[in-house]
Amino acid sequence: MIDVKHLAENPELYRASQRAREADESLVDQIIAxxxxxxxxxxxxxxxxxEQKVLSKKxxxxxxxxxxxxxxxxKELAANVKAAExxxxxKNQLVEDLNNVFPNLIVEGIPSGGEENFEVLKTVGELPEFDFEPRDHLELGExxxxxxMERGAKVSGSRFYFLQGVGAQLEMALTQMGMxxxxxAGFTPIITPTLVRPETMNGTGFNVEHDDEIYRIEKDxxxxxxxxxxxxxGYYADxxxxxxxxxxxxxxxxTCxxxxxxxxxxxxxxIIRVHQFNKLEMFIYTTPEEAEAEHERLLAWEEEMLAKIEVPYRVIDTAAGDLGPSAARKFDCEAWVPTQDAYRELTSTSNCTTFQARRHNVRQRMFxxxxxKAGTRIAATLNGTLATTRWLVAILENHQNKDGSVNVPTALQPYMGGKTVLEPIA
Incomplete structure (x- = not known):
């Protein structure tokens, strides 16, 4: 949710943000009107x-x-009051409805346009060279x-899977290392509910009425x-x-x-694009002034984790049209996937400024x-991935050997019971 007063005072700023997102800039004038x-x-x-109060005294x-x-x-005045209310x-509901579909104001200077218009900020690591035909992560995993995957589909349908043996160990090791x-770094560990109320989902910036990516438990x-x-x-809502x-x-x-x-x-x-996966997510409440600095710190923590799994990656500044409605800016870290000859997203970190906190009415005490005490104002929120199931794809493919074994990155070995190599079982 954006600050309507700020929009009314700076309409061109919001029009420019909408243009950069390739979104409807006429919404600015609709909200103002x-x-x-x-x-x-x-x-x-x-x-x-x-007038009614004055009359009642008479x-x-x-x-x-x-x-x-x-x-x-x-009696006539009471009817007029009721109609005016x-x-x-x-009219207040109309403003709220328009505000609910208006995305966050972007950080000035980020790339404009759609998904393909990102800017590469840095590339880290040398691409692996194999003296054999590399196997993809699924073949290695099997x-x-x-x-x-076969039994995952049998039990739950397409895009479901079982992680077992060293696969389960590897994911838990990643999570433990990330935690x-x-x-x-001063984070508080927290295991969160995976079912939320509609107001929590909407408050975060997701549209439960029109977002086809969301699973709904209709009965509840x-x-x-x-x-x-x-x-x-939604943790600190109100x-x-x-x-x-x-x-x-x-x-x-x-689980996600x-x-x-x-x-x-x-x-x-x-397991690159699946219906269910596990994720360790950083989430920060801070002041609006500190939000951009915290965003840089989140990116640094993500890169620290990527360095530990020893895979080549690049950092991109996501184009405005590829941002979700809550994000004012988003950095993605994309790891190299050898069999796809491409970089694929492993982490993203978003600066949501005051957008989510305003929707959830999360305020900051001022002094x-x-x-x-000197009143309150809306806080700022940010988020960033620290580890997720998809990371197994990059680890398996980049650290594979000719015989199908996979070397365990050094930093992960203590979390894998000291294993240095994952050996094929077939």
Whole structure:
């Protein structure tokens, strides 16, 4: 949710943001007009209410015909007040409806355009060279007894799988290594609910009415999350935070669910694009002034994890048209996948500025120089991936050997019981 007052004072800034997103910039003028109508309707209602209060004071001491006339006037005025209130409510709802579909104001200077218009900020690591034909992650996973897609499909349908043996160990090792890093950096570990109420999903920036990626439990009106970001964004809803000692940082672990409704025919092999996966997600509450600096820190923590799994990767600045509605800016880290001859996303980190916090009414306590309380204002939120199931793809493919064995990255070995090599079981 954007700040309507700020939009009305800076309409061209928001029009430019919409153009960069390749979104409807006429929404800016619609919101401005709707807000003006809302304020006018509210003023009319308040004027009539004030008139009603004055009239009610006159009725008590009045007598006879004068009193009857005042009562008749009060009856007519009450009907007008009720109609004015309904009109103000309707116009306020229109502003809310428009605001709910208006995306976050982007950070100025990020790339404009769609998915293909990203900017590569850096490339890290040398691409592996094999003296044999490399196997893809699924073939390797099957040889290692780590991934079973066939039985996953038998039990649950397409895009489901079993991780077993060293596959299960490898994912848990990644999670433990990521959590250890997060705790060292001052994050609080947290395991989040994976079912949330519609207001929590909407408050995070997802549209439960029109987002085909979301699984809904209709009988209970609950939604399966695609990231622990959703639950964490709602954690402090309608609360006031004291951020005077610095940001509040959570490392949230959860299973995640995505319908992948728009990915028919894409990445059908293996575990790159699946309906269920596990993820360790960083989530931060901070001040609006610190949000961009925290965004850079989140990216640095993601790169620290990528260095530990020893895979080549690149960092991209995502184009405005490829941002979700909550993000003002997003960095993706994409790891090299040898058999696809391409970089594929492993992490993303988004600066959501005050967008989610405003929707959830998460405020920050303000203090004067002498330490006295000085009111509240909306906080800022950010998120970033620290480890997820998809990382297995990059590890298996980049560290494979000719015989189908896979070398375990050095930093992961303590979390794998000291294993240095994963050996085929066939």
């Amino acid at each position: 709707a807000d003006a109508d809302r304020r006018a309707a509210l003023q009319t209602f308040e004027n009539l209410r004030a 009725i008590g001491p009045a007598k006879g015909e004068e009193k009857q006339a005042l009562l008749d006037q009060a 309904a009109d103000a409510d309707a 040889m290692l007894g780590a991934i079973d 250890a890093q997060a705790v060292e 009106d609950l939604y399966l999350v695609g990231t622990s970001e959703v639950a964490l964004a 609360e006031i935070l004291d951020l005077s000692d610095g940001p509040v940082r959570f490392a949230g672990y959860s 669910y995505r319908r992948e409704a728009g990915s028919a025919g894409k990445d059908t092999r293996g 004067n120089d002498d330490g006295a």
